[in-house]
Amino acid sequence: MSxxxxxxxxxxxxxxGGHAHSGGAEAAVAAGRITDAATLEAFCRGRLHTAGLxxxxxxxxxxxxxxxxxxxxxxxxxxxxxxxRTVARKLGRQMMRAARAxxxxxxxxxxxxxxxxxxxxxxxxxLAARSAGLAPEDAAxxxxxxxxxxxxxxxxxxxxxxxxxxTAVLARLAxxxxxxxxxxxxxxxxxxxxxxxxxxxxxxxxxxxxxxxxAAWPVRLFAS
Amino acid sequence: MTLAPPPIxxxxxxxxxxxxxxxxxxxxxxxxxxxVAAPSGASRLPVLDGAGPLALRRLASHDGAARVCVVGxxxxxxxxxxxxxxxxxxxxxxxxxxxxxATLALPGHHPGTARYDVALDVADxxxxxxxxxxxxxxAGSDLIQTTTVDLAASARLVLREEQVLGRAGEDTGRLTARxxxxxxxxxxxxxxxxxxxxxxxxxxxxxxxxxRAVGQLLVVDxxxxxxxxxxxxxxxxDGAGEAVVTxxxxxxxxxxxxxxxALAVRRLLDAAAIPTGW
Numbered sequence: 001m002s003x004x005x006x007x008x009x010x011x012x013x014x015x016x017g018g019h020a021h022s023g024g025a026e027a028a029v030a031a032g033r034i035t036d037a038a039t040l041e042a043f044c045r046g047r048l049h050t051a052g053l054x055x056x057x058x059x060x061x062x063x064x065x066x067x068x069x070x071x072x073x074x075x076x077x078x079x080x081x082x083x084x085r086t087v088a089r090k091l092g093r094q095m096m097r098a099a100r101a102x103x104x105x106x107x108x109x110x111x112x113x114x115x116x117x118x119x120x121x122x123x124x125x126x127l128a129a130r131s132a133g134l135a136p137e138d139a140a141x142x143x144x145x146x147x148x149x150x151x152x153x154x155x156x157x158x159x160x161x162x163x164x165x166x167t168a169v170l171a172r173l174a175x176x177x178x179x180x181x182x183x184x185x186x187x188x189x190x191x192x193x194x195x196x197x198x199x200x201x202x203x204x205x206x207x208x209x210x211x212x213x214x215a216a217w218p219v220r221l222f223a224s
Numbered sequence: 225m226t227l228a229p230p231p232i233x234x235x236x237x238x239x240x241x242x243x244x245x246x247x248x249x250x251x252x253x254x255x256x257x258x259x260v261a262a263p264s265g266a267s268r269l270p271v272l273d274g275a276g277p278l279a280l281r282r283l284a285s286h287d288g289a290a291r292v293c294v295v296g297x298x299x300x301x302x303x304x305x306x307x308x309x310x311x312x313x314x315x316x317x318x319x320x321x322x323x324x325x326a327t328l329a330l331p332g333h334h335p336g337t338a339r340y341d342v343a344l345d346v347a348d349x350x351x352x353x354x355x356x357x358x359x360x361x362x363a364g365s366d367l368i369q370t371t372t373v374d375l376a377a378s379a380r381l382v383l384r385e386e387q388v389l390g391r392a393g394e395d396t397g398r399l400t401a402r403x404x405x406x407x408x409x410x411x412x413x414x415x416x417x418x419x420x421x422x423x424x425x426x427x428x429x430x431x432x433x434x435x436r437a438v439g440q441l442l443v444v445d446x447x448x449x450x451x452x453x454x455x456x457x458x459x460x461x462d463g464a465g466e467a468v469v470t471x472x473x474x475x476x477x478x479x480x481x482x483x484x485x486a487l488a489v490r491r492l493l494d495a496a497a498i499p500t501g502w
Contacts, residue, residue: 024430033429046428076473077414080480082455085473176424201402201416204431205438205482212468213457 005132008102009125010142012153017094018146021087022154022222023047027210029158037165040155044148044173048180050204052147054078055122056140056184057199061191062126063139068111068119074196075120081208083215085120087224093118099128107131136188140181148173154222250304250336251276257311259290259319261350266290267317276300278309281324289318294356296325301340301367303332308341313350313379320353326388326486327357329397331364342371346379358386358437358486361420365397370404377408381444384493388486389419389436396420396436405476407444412474432482435465439489441479443498448475458495460488467492 008014024047028034034043058071079085096118100108108131111119118124122143129139152166183200190198211224253276259267267290274280277300283291294309301307313319329338340359346352361367375381385403389396398420405413417438419426426432443453452471458481459466465483472478481492 028429031429031433033433039429042425042428043430046425046430049423049425050431074411074414077411080413080415080472080478081468081470179424197404197411197414201404201414203415203417205417205480206433206435207430208470208480209457209466209468209482212455212470213466216455216457 002133005103005134006129006138006142009129009132009134009138010145012149014098015094016098017091018150019153020222021091021150021224022158023147023150023224024207024210024214025151025154026158026220026222027214029155031210034155034159036159037161037169040152040161040166041169041172044151044169045176046204047151047207048144048147048173048176050202051207052144053180053184053200053202055147056143056180057187058120058122059126059129059139059143060136060185060188061196061199062123063129063134063136064188064191065130066188066191066196068107068123068127069114070196071123071126072115072119074199075123078201078203079120080203081212083211083224084208087211088120088122089115089118091118091121092124095121095124095128099124099131103128103131105131137181137185140184140188141177144177144180144184148177158221250306251300251302252306253278254308254310255280255294257292257309257319257321258314259312259317259350260314261316261318267319276307278307289320291320291322294321294323296323296327300330301327301338302330303338303366304336305332305338306341307339308343310343310345311352311354312345313347313352315347316349317347318351321355323356325357327359329359329361329365329367329399331362331366331397336366338365338367340367340369342369344371344373344381344383346373346375346381348376348378350376351380353382355382355384358388358489359399359401360388360391360486361397361399362391363395363397365399367397367399369399369401371402373405375405375407375412375444378446379407379444380446381405381442383442384439386437386439386486386489386493387417387419389438398422403440405442405444407474407476410474412444412476413442413472413478435482435484437465437483437486437489439479439481439483439493441493441496441498442476444476446475448477453477453498456496458492460492464488465492467496469496469498
């Protein structure tokens with residue numbers, strides 16, 4: 001395995017379409033809930049320990065060799081709003097295209113064939129990490145970093161927040177990222193013995209509600 | 225169930241009273257409800273076993289459904305308690321369960337996480353309404369709640385959950401609540417909410433944004449397989465809370481609501497008025 005592969009996978013320029021999504025930040029800015037670096041940090045921390053933990057668990061399990069179709073069903077059960085299921089599958093399809101070109105593998109081919117409209121993005125990312133020879137922990141790190149870097153980058157554009165301040169927010173979240181990765185990886189290790197129910201299912205009511213509100217906006221800067 | 229006696233007061237005794245082990249002071253109680261469809265078509269309750277603070281009352285019914293009210297006879301759960309309710313609706317039966325009052329999670333006299341487990345089972349052709357009153361997490365309380373529902377393929381369910389974080393003007397205790405709904409062997413919904421002291425990120429713009437009451441109303445009906453419920457966004461007229469009605473990835477509709485208080489959450493859930501096929 002190559003640690004450099006993780007940098008390729010987690011690079012914001014990896015062509016998997018993530019840049020078009022704010023992770024709920026656009027709706028939070030419009031509602032006046034993100035106004036500066038401090039409120040961005042709080043938002044990111046909340047997203048990280050809920051949606052981020054769930055996504056990291058799914059990715060770690062996929063990277064560890066759990067059945068990706070069962071994980072895809074588990075992702076559906078953990079995503080009660082259709083706006084977020086649609087986004088996750090769309091991003092999953094884009095991630096699949098990039099991953100198959102970058103780290104071709106029969107496992108990616110099989111998932112692409114079984115879910116032609118796209119599997120949930122964290123599942124595809126986990127399988128891409130596996131194809132790249134990376135470990136479950138690596139996949140979880142890629143996911144949690146994306147969970148907070150997406151909103152931070154979006155808020156730089158939405159609020160004209162100083163990019164230095166936004167990057168400092170990400171740095172301050174580092175120990176939270178470590179903690180969530182550890183929790184996600186530990187949960188994924190229980191899946192072979194206890195089943196998919198061992199994976200985290202932490203939800204954020206407002207992320208669900210506002211994602212569905214945002215999807216109905218006639219004009220928006222970000223797709224989600 | 226086992227209801228341990230209170231610690232014996234040491235006043236008037238020469239020797240200091242032995243402190244009972246923590247386990248002996250904790251409450252363990254399992255209440256059971258089972259409904260079956262009688263040949264007449266009306267549903268009966270062959271099992272109605274209350275336990276500890278979970279007293280059960282049979283209510284009059286005019287439409288053939290079996291009706292039960294859970295009466296909270298004590299303030300529970302408190303630290304270290306383990307309470308459980310099991311309800312089963314047998315094939316073709318119709319069971320409606322409500323509660324007389326809110327459930328109040330309290331800190332108790334000794335530290336420890338309390339558990340409150342609800343296990344629901346709905347057989348083919350049966351319907352279960354599980355409509356308790358809100359769970360209120362008093363300051364200092366620490367509760368893990370699980371609600372596990374097993375539905376047969378043609379079963380129908382109406383389930384409401386409301387969580388109120390702290391009594392009026394009070395900080396919240398800690399609550400972790402997991403709701404898992406399986407239908408015909410497949411997981412339809414798996415969600416965990418966690419709020420309160422020691423839970424990172426719970427009181428943020430991504431999760432609650434200062435709201436102190438959360439509610440969900442879940443309706444499962446095979447009829448939604450053909451015609452899923454349309455997405456609707458609901459806002460309280462006075463700005464006190466917001467909600468969405470969404471179809472799950474399966475024949476079910478879910479209302480998710482957040483609001484400043486219990487009353488506002490209930491209003492949002494009621495406003496959703498999900499059409500049911502029965």
